[in-house]
Amino acid sequence: MRVALICETFLPDVNGVATTVCRILEHLRAEGHDALLFAPQGAPSRFAGIEVVPLNGMPFPLYPELKLTPPQFGITANLRRFRPDLIHLVGPALLGASVPYLARNLRLPVLSSYHTDFGAYSHHYGLGFCKNLVNSYLRWIHNRCLFTLCPSTATLQSLRTIGFRRLKIWRRGVDTQRFHPRYRSEAWRRATGLQPGETLLLYVGRIANEKRLDLLLDALQGLSHARLVIVGDGPARLEMQRRAENLPIHFTGYLKGQDLTIAYASADAFIFPSDTDTFGQVIQEAMASGLAIVGARSGGALDLVQQGVTGYLFEPGIASDLRAQLRHLIADPDQRIAMGLAGRTTAEQRSWPRIMDELMGYYGKVRRHAPVRRLLSRMRHTRL
Secondary structure (H helix, E strand, O other), rough: HHHHEOOOOOOOOOOHHHHHHHHHHHHHEEEOOEEEEEEEEEOOOEEEEEEEEOOEEEEEEEEEEEEEEOOOOOHHHHHHHHOOOEEEEEEEOOOHHHOOOOOOOHHHOEEEEEEHHHHHHHHHOHHHHHHHHHHHHHHHHHHOOOEEEOHHHHHHHHHHHHOOOOOOEEOOOOOOOOHHHHHHHHHHHHHOOOOOEEEOOOOOOOOOOHHEEEEEEHHHOOOEEEEEEEOOOOOOHHHHHHHHHOOOOOEOOOHHHHHHHHHHHOEEEEEEOOOOOOOHHHHHHHHOOOOOEEEEEEEEEHHOHHHOOOOOEOOOOOOOHHHHHHHHHHHHHHHHHHHHHHHHHHHHOOHHHHHHHHHHHHHHHHHHHHHHHHHHHHHHHHHH
8 A cells, every 4th residue: 555644744843643653664664565745844854664755845924833734736747657556644734725626636545643632622723713614624634534533522522513524533542562551750750859748740832822731730839749840842931931930830842752751650640731632642641651541521632531431621721720630639549540550551551552553444444445436537538
């Protein structure tokens, strides 16, 4: 099988989309398939032995880490050269507008995967009035694909209510060997400034408005015997650090590789305040590391966190409820440990190979549509 993937974020960016694309490419290569990746400039020229075609883009003014990648010349020529069996749009945004057109002219089947709720994000950047327009635009792109793969049931239901069609569930996997409780480090815990008797809380992800880290600051007010470590970076970091000056919070910046593995395993609980994430890959990584979870009752967390078993859910946007759930964990170390063990057991059922086998099944269904699409195209051409 020959697969062309088109995405608008990839390495060196640190996010769930880039992680997912890496796993797809590795799996395709390991299973003997051929692949070609289109990604923004700055990405490596090859990954897992697979060619990466660079695309021109520009930083989004309100969020410099996000690159805007408009339709451009060169994509058609590279697709003709590669001759794929199908195209996979990974989180299409601006560039996605041109791909269904290209695929129609090249007579290629297309599927997409939905990763980012850009409509919800607009609210956090003073563009809430654009939400319906953004959703209409994304619906226009995705409804021209044979399937749209959704990472969670909440995302699928939400998209269905606003007119997205042909939706399927495709969740994400987690590397349970890389993320494991055995990497816990007391030295790392001490380096964060942790004091005797304190519970170490962890957040991993972008420091950005849509992640609702403001709730963490409010929840820590009046919460005793707790210290928070924030792993990540982003456009709101300086403002967060200013507001957190007198709070027990330690910022590490981005961590990768073994450093990130140790950070997860060395915490006591994981906090996920975002109510805009379609999945929440970091929740799975925390569960694999043996951590109890406190997450917003929204989006992907609804599929990942089992209330009272692997963690607690709080009402989205309500700092007082977040604080109350954290108090439960801090006051009961035995239950916190039991939740972490339950989370680890759950994560072990979500290996990347199993998840990728599901994706290959969808690829197979899309390929089976290709002869029909080509026949219909020839029939239309004959009539003309």
